[in-house]
Amino acid sequence: MDPVFTFQFPKQFRSELLLEALEYAQQDTFTSDIKPIMAPVVAALVRHNAMVMVSFEWLRVFRVAQFADPAYTFVYGFIDAHYEMICLICGQNEVNLENLDVSNSISENLLCHILTCLESQTPQIYTTDQQLDIIKHTDFWRMIFNAKNNVTILHKHSHVMKIRTTISNFASAIVDKTIDIKTLQAILSKSSDEHLYKCLNVVNNSNTKKTFQSVIVTESNISAVRKECNAYEERLRHLKAFYSTFCPPSKVVDSYLYTRDLEGKLKMLSNISLNDTSSSHYWGRHDDIIQMAEDIYEFSNSKTFIDIYETHLSQITDEINVDYVVNTLMPAVCEEHRKTFKKI
Numbered sequence: 001m002d003p004v005f006t007f008q009f010p011k012q013f014r015s016e017l018l019l020e021a022l023e024y025a026q027q028d029t030f031t032s033d034i035k036p037i038m039a040p041v042v043a044a045l046v047r048h049n050a051m052v053m054v055s056f057e058w059l060r061v062f063r064v065a066q067f068a069d070p071a072y073t074f075v076y077g078f079i080d081a082h083y084e085m086i087c088l089i090c091g092q093n094e095v096n097l098e099n100l101d102v103s104n105s106i107s108e109n110l111l112c113h114i115l116t117c118l119e120s121q122t123p124q125i126y127t128t129d130q131q132l133d134i135i136k137h138t139d140f141w142r143m144i145f146n147a148k149n150n151v152t153i154l155h156k157h158s159h160v161m162k163i164r165t166t167i168s169n170f171a172s173a174i175v176d177k178t179i180d181i182k183t184l185q186a187i188l189s190k191s192s193d194e195h196l197y198k199c200l201n202v203v204n205n206s207n208t209k210k211t212f213q214s215v216i217v218t219e220s221n222i223s224a225v226r227k228e229c230n231a232y233e234e235r236l237r238h239l240k241a242f243y244s245t246f247c248p249p250s251k252v253v254d255s256y257l258y259t260r261d262l263e264g265k266l267k268m269l270s271n272i273s274l275n276d277t278s279s280s281h282y283w284g285r286h287d288d289i290i291q292m293a294e295d296i297y298e299f300s301n302s303k304t305f306i307d308i309y310e311t312h313l314s315q316i317t318d319e320i321n322v323d324y325v326v327n328t329l330m331p332a333v334c335e336e337h338r339k340t341f342k343k344i
Contacts, residue, residue, distance in 0.1 A: 007044035
């Protein structure tokens with residue numbers, strides 16, 4: 001979780017003095033009531049020293065982080081849009097996401113240490129939240145992947161390789177449409193097509209193409225995936241409305257089989273790929289209902305249409321099934337509805 005910077009030191013504050021004092025902290029230095037506020041204090045202190053004082057005294061924090069900020073939350077300050085701090089480590093005065101020049105081994109080792117701290121807070125198995133976090137911080141990873149000069153160790157760092165592989169696998173899943181629906185829905189709801197395009201192609205650059213090949217994702221790939229995901233969600237809405245409105249369990253004896261199956265699909269979205277949703281096998285018993293559900297979806301809230309439907313349904317004395325509703329009852333209702341509006 002990204003830290004919330006609730007503390008801000010004044011510009012004239014001598015942050016190097018507090019950092020020097022912190023260097024002597026021990027396990028029992030901070031009482032239980034002080035420990036909860038130390039992480040944001042340390043984050044603000046590091047930020048002030050690096051950004052305002054343009055100093056490297058903040059490096060002292062690494063020696064006491066295990067006591068003052070054991071989760072190393074201050075490290076997230078380097079990712080969370082504070083790219084100036086990364087550039088300062090490398091001796092650059094201006095931010096350049098495309099051309100980070102790691103001028104010496106000291107700078108490279110510092111970057112690697114920061115990445116090691118980040119890695120220690122990252123799960124081994126990436127969840128949807130972690131993938132969203134990678135997308136959110138695309139610019140940070142672009143800066144790291146595009147870094148040049150003293151980057152041999154940096155680009156072989158386990159966390160860099162893990163992130164690069166994760167993005168590459170993510171890109172392949174988008175192109176092949178093997179990404180699961182639950183993850184896709186979460187990502188599409190929080191990311192624009194443009195930002196996704198930047199993220200999924202961030203590993204494709206001249207510095208890495210010789211040692212690491214990734215799938216190239218086009219804008220049309222992303223547009224197609226979004227379109228298909230929207231179509232899937234729309235189909236579910238159509239079917240749900242059809243069963244709930246026109247297949248009452250009291251009259252349609254097998255309607256529960258359809259609604260129960262639909263509910264089961266909604267619970268299994270993390271196990272279903274986008275490719276799966278385009279097959280008739282996936283839809284099973286619903287396959288013959290899809291077109292009718294789509295055709296009359298606009299009438300599911302129409303009082304006139306529902307009145308006609310209920311009149312027809314009330315005239316049926318025997319129990320019926322979903323197949324009868326689709327192939328016999330609804331065509332008759334639609335025809336009467338059409339004639340009614342033709343007369344008006």
